[in-house]
Amino acid sequence: MPLCPADDAFAETLAARLPPDTLRRAEPRHLEEPRGRWHGISGWIALPRNAEETALVVRACAEARVGLIPLGGGTGLVGGQIAPDGPPPLLVSTERMAAIRAVYPRENVLIAEAGAILADVQAAAEAENRLFPLSLASEGSARVGGLLATNAGGVNVLRYGNARDQVLGLEAVLPDGTIWHGLKRLRKDNTGYDLRHLLMGAEGTLGIITAAALKLSPRPAATGTALLAVASPEAALDLLALARDRLGEAVSAFELMARTGFDFLRQTLPDLRQPWDAAPDWTVLVEIGLPRGLDPQEALEDLFAAAHERGLCNDGLIAQNAGQAQEFWAVREHIPEANRRIGAVSSHDISLPLGEVAHFVAEAGPALERIGAFRVNCFGHLGDGNLHYNVFPLPGRSPADHRNQREEVMTCLHDLADRLGGSVSAEHGIGRLKVGDLERYGDPAKLAAMRAIKHALDPQGIMNPGAVLRVG
Amino acid sequence: MPLCPADDAFAETLAARLPPDTLRRAEPRHLEEPRGRWHGISGWIALPRNAEETALVVRACAEARVGLIPLGGGTGLVGGQIAPDGPPPLLVSTERMAAIRAVYPRENVLIAEAGAILADVQAAAEAENRLFPLSLASEGSARVGGLLATNAGGVNVLRYGNARDQVLGLEAVLPDGTIWHGLKRLRKDNTGYDLRHLLMGAEGTLGIITAAALKLSPRPAATGTALLAVASPEAALDLLALARDRLGEAVSAFELMARTGFDFLRQTLPDLRQPWDAAPDWTVLVEIGLPRGLDPQEALEDLFAAAHERGLCNDGLIAQNAGQAQEFWAVREHIPEANRRIGAVSSHDISLPLGEVAHFVAEAGPALERIGAFRVNCFGHLGDGNLHYNVFPLPGRSPADHRNQREEVMTCLHDLADRLGGSVSAEHGIGRLKVGDLERYGDPAKLAAMRAIKHALDPQGIMNPGAVLRVG
Structure with missing residues (x-):
């Protein structure tokens, strides 16, 4: 059964159950994504202030069979935050839940709401001489909820792990509108299935994270x-x-x-x-x-x-001071922007067993040459085996000239990564971009288990419909 | 509908589908657990040699509606490995899958089968100048599968995390008898729901882990x-x-x-x-x-x-050499044995937010005094907020003298831990011992989600029936 649209009649009913000004027309910024590949259908957006209001919104969607899309900072690169077609869903933004509720320096714990900006979390940790190690290019606008829902990676994974490794507890609204109060500040808690890790990486398809208890690390001297x-x-x-x-x-x-x-x-x-x-x-x-x-x-x-x-x-350059270190990092951090300006035929977020990285690089070039003439910019988090392997036209040509080859390029590189035991989405997630990849490369038993879990927790399929899994 | 027994007729049919000598009568050692609280019903045990044979066993159980209990080293402290009553289940031991399949020193990865003994994994890592940091008292007999299924803790969690944090990939047999081939050697892989973390901590109620890709760490100099x-x-x-x-x-x-x-x-x-x-x-x-x-x-x-x-x-003693360091550790490691010889009224595996540990210790003593006269031995992994808070009779009295107070003591201490934001099972898990505790202290939304997941993946309830969740 298809979902119902979040139309004006639905919005009117929902608005009556919420405090004033909780429901609005989505603004253009809510309907865009960084790669400009998709544009969201215009419609309504809910801006709840806490888990209780979020739960009320989710319950209303569940009752009315209306799809909803959780929205964080909107920095995701695989379209997980955008519904380009289908019955217009309700957007549910975390931007009003942006508080850092508490810092416990002696416990090395910080409690952040889902809408907190990553840079603010880093700063709050630093103010107590602690480190929140998650760090990535979009840290000035990415929000905690989205970072956790997508298990973000970034530059410090080698030492500190992925986003999921920084989390002790979660508060979340499940697809039936119940609130899971799981904001534990515990290093050890073996009491039943680990819902935290299930919601992290589910990209909003199993619930909306509203707050997190985050682990802080000591700052290196x-x-x-x-x-x-x-x-x-x-x-x-x-x-x-x-x-x-x-x-x-x-x-x-x-x-x-x-x-x-x-x-x-x-x-x-x-x-x-x-x-x-x-x-x-x-x-x-x-x-x-x-x-x-x-x-x-x-x-x-x-x-x-x-x-x-x-x-x-x-050859080598060792930074002599903080300014020079920043200069080195600025080079690394501006490469994605340079890529955007050049214009890619396709961008890849590959990971490989470390022992296979060199094989991938050695085989990918010749494989691409069999398709056509391209330039490649390969960079990334080598310590994690994570390569951003991006394919560009030759000088003087444009991505549009290769439109027909795009699929072939992607499949060629993804097949190669898969054959070498790698992943076709190291840190960006599945979103809407890689639903087909997951079907192609995912283990069948895992996919069947994922579908069973999705159906069990969200039988109507209202949570971020179209992302990660095709349902029904 | 109740499960069917793993009786002689079932065993005969199953044996015919398996290589010779895969099915045996369970030996006494398969029916015991370290605390001597339960004794398993005698019956049949399968000893598969690989994931394929394990899958065949699980499929046969699924077809015949027979319960099965995955068995590792049998060192668990909460009865997760024992069926004391109900229709006799089939035991499925991992002891024949004990190989360390490969070590990749440059990748810091080791592939171990589920039956590999923890000490052997540590030694294989050390042979390549790497560290497998999971370390606990039973490391000479505990097996990888059980350690991961229960998300074991131990003494190095402060620095390296729990068992789940050491795992990159899993191979497992799901309740329908399909094999999930998830032995990835990747640091980053955001392709769908994280089944690893769901199976870890599920204590064999959602599948049987047959092998794992484990993360190794650098050895401190x-x-x-x-x-x-x-x-x-x-x-x-x-x-x-x-x-x-x-x-x-x-x-x-x-x-x-x-x-x-x-x-x-x-x-x-x-x-x-x-x-x-x-x-x-x-x-x-x-x-x-x-x-x-x-x-x-x-x-x-x-x-x-x-x-x-x-x-x-x-006051302080700094070990002057490795022998003296071992002496210090021997004291810590023999405390559980000393406790066993004294005989506890009840043993607790509490964790608390670090900031609440002192409150717990301050309040627990007077609370116990209101119940009766006891001695307390409190020790544990303070860095993780994990206290083994064990209650003993006064000299000259025996645990039997306090049999009627046991429940009250447990409830008193668990209520206190819960009130302070703690956990009633930090590292031992739920097993059969703490099913009631999980129902009492677990978050209702989390419990409902757990039941939905259990039903979705194991609709007949054949996997480790009676452990973690009461089903049906």
Whole structure:
């Protein structure tokens, strides 16, 4: 049975049950997504102030068989926040639940509402000399609820894990409109199935997260940042192994950048200061965080010397101060913007077993050449085996010239990643973009279990319809 | 509809579908559990050699509506591995799937079958200069499948997380007998609902784990161990905060022991060498693991000096060598055995927000006094807020003398933990022992979701019937 639209009659009934000004017409910003691939159908948006109001909204949708889409910062890259067609759903924004409810420095815990901006959570932790390690390009606008619902990744996963690893407890509204009060501040709690981890990664299809108890980490006493030139992804992986042998968990970030990234930056963002005079084929950005008593610059110099001795690394820049470290990071962080300005044929968020990364890079190029002539910008979180492998037209051509090849390019790269034991969505999720990929590459037993769980918790299919799974 | 028994007729049919000698009569060791509280009904046990044979067994049970109980090392403390009544279930042991299939040192990944013994996994990691950090008293007999199904805890959770945090991928047989091939070696994989984390903590009620891709960690370059005397649990928590401020994540273990523990050891295990001449009221065992360039003994001396200066710590012993460190750990590790020999009225596996630990300890004593006269041995993983708060008769009396008070003692302590935002099962799980506790203290929305998930994945209720949830 198809869902009913969140039309004016539904909105009128719902508005009468909510405090004034909780329901509005969606604004254009609620209907856009960063890649400009989809545009949402215009309609109504609910802006509840707390879990109770959220529950009331969800119950009304459940009673009326109206679909709803939870909306955080809207920074997702796979269309999980957009309904481009079908009966118009109700958007449910977390933006009014943006408080940091409490910080418990001695417990290393922070309680944030779903609408809290990631940068604000980081700042609140820093104010208490703690670290909230989740960090990614959109941290100035991404909100906690969306980050957790999509199990966001970013640059510190190597050391601290994904978003899901930062969570002790959740408060959420389930598809029947009941509130799960699970905001535990516990490191250990083995009392039944782990709903936290089920809601995290479900991308709003099993409930709406309204608040989270987040784990804070100690701040390293000192950090150091370096750019190291390596000959190949293989050499970069040897360098990573060397770094971890010498520095253990102190390696916080290990990012790979191809020379193409530096070329794109020079072309599209010429004012951005580039650290290399001539960028090497492959650059690794490494960041380390050390406890008291150790000097990060010395540690990075030692690492460079050892890598150089082994022939892994032929050039390097070690940041001499915080400003220079920021400059190094600015290069890495502006690559997605440069990519956007160049215009990709297709973008990929691949992960691989570390031992297969070099095979992927070696095989992907020739496989693409069999389809056509492209440029590739490969960069990403190498320490996690996570490559953003993006395919571009040759100079003078446009993505539109390759429209017919887009599917073939995607399938070719995704098939290769799958064959090597990798994932076709490392950190971005499934959203609406990769529903077909999940069907193609997902394990059949897992898919059947997912469908059974979805049907059990959301029998009408009202939660983020069309995302992750095709239902019915 | 009740389940059917795994009787001789069922066994005969099943045996015909399996390789010779896969089905046997259960031995006494398969029907016991460490606390001697339950005894399993005698019957049949399947000993499959791989996931395919396990799947065949599960399918046969599903077709015949026969219950089955997954069996690992049998070390669980809440009766999850024992069916004391009802239609005899089929036991399904993982003991023949004990291989470590592969180690990938450069990836920091190890693939273990479910029947692999924890100590063997630790040794295989160590052989490659890596660390598998999960560590607990029963590591010489506990098996990977059971450890993951129960999300085991232990002494290194503070630094490395629980069992679930060590897992990248799983292979498992679901209740319909399909195999989920999810042995991914990926740090990031956001492709759909996280079945891993659902099976982990489900205690065999949603499937049988047959193998796991485990995450290895770098080994600290050097470790140090100390016993520090503190005046109270409150002071111990201040000491923990101080240690983490100075040493960050390097604090690997932070265990609390009451003087009672040392008294019990002297009484029941007089040959065990005790480090203190006279044990203080409260002792903390702290272990640190440092990267190259730092000296653990120096770091512990500095910590002691700083703690002493702040009045947190009035005495301390820093292990001078590995033998002495082992001696310190032996004390901590023998406390459960001493407790068994003394004989508890009831044992509790409580966790609390760190900020509530002192309140719990302060309130629990007087609350117990209102019930009767007891001795308490409180020890545990303080860094995780996890207290093993065990209640004993006064000298000269026996647990049997308090049989009628047992329920009241448990309810009193569990109510208190619950009121303070704690958990009544920090690391042991629900099993059969705490099904009632889960119903009493569990969040209603979470319980309803758990029941819906259980029904969706195991509609006949054949997987570990009676554990975790009462079904039907």
